[in-house]
Amino acid sequence: MRNQLLLLGALLFYSISGAIPNPYPKQVDLPSLNAVIQQKDTATFASGCFWCVExxxxxxxGVLKVTSGYTGGHLKNPTYKQVLTGSTGHAEACNIVFDPSVISYDELLEAFFLSHDPTQLNRQGNDVGTQYRSAIFYHNNSQKEKAEYYINTLTQQLIYNKPIVTQVNPFTKFYIAEDYHQQYYENNPNQSYCQYVIQPELERFKEIFKDKLKK
Structure with a gap:
């Protein structure tokens, strides 16, 4: 964005100074620039510990940014310690900002279901509690319909030997988690939970989606 603005400023400067003949209409298409800026969407998923999801x-x-936080509950401005009690109604979740021209919401749904066990009720592995539930928080009707279609298809095809318990709920308010939770695995690779829980799951995830990973 900064580079685009610098380019725009430079072109305007040279146009005014007469160094180049009226380049603005030909070289800078403002509607196209706005289209590039707006080319992003957001998915919000909960599937266990948000360190692992992130x-x-x-x-x-195509994923531009992943932010860990809390959503789906009744308590305003919750802290990690409060969510950890399981009494706030919030789930540990991630806001995933993505470029839909590179990766689609459908592909993110595929990654969501293959990255955790959607048949485990209010837990993932040894992480137990409603805060670790499987949930999709949709931002519009299209996301809602796709999530429900995906769940129905997986159910009809008997992909799992137990019912899918993933909740599909409207997105309301997302509370960003404390700073030390952001990029937790990247910043704490030697922490025991990262080594023994996240790393094996991450390696499996990367193997499944090896054709869709960032270069």
């Missing part, structure tokens, strides 16, 4: 989805080409 580490996985950050690997995918």
């Amino acid at each position: 580490a996985k989805f950050s690997q995918l080409e």
Whole structure:
């Protein structure tokens, strides 16, 4: 964005100074520039510990930013310690900002279901509690319909030997988690949970989606 603005400023300067003949209409298409800036969307998923979710989805080409936080509950401005009690109604979740021209919401749904066990109720592995539930928080009707279609298809095809318990809920308010939770795996690769829980899952995820990883 900064580089685009610098380019725009330079072209305007040279146009005014007479160094080049009226380049603005030909060289800078403002509507096209706006289209590039607006080319992003957001998915919000909960599928266990958000450290793990963030580490996985950050690997995918087209994912611009992953933010860990809390959503789906009743308590305003919750802290990690409060969410950890399981009494706030919030789930540990991630906001995933992505470029839909590179990776689609459908592909993110595929990654979501293959990155955790959607049949485990209010837990993932040894992480137990409603805060670790499987949930999709949709931002519009299209996301809602796709999530429900995906769940129905997986159910009809008997992909799992137990019912899918993933919740599909409207996105409301997302509370960004404390700073030390952001990029946790990247910043703490030697921490025991990262080594023994996240790393094996991340390696499996990268193997499954090896054709969709960032270069």
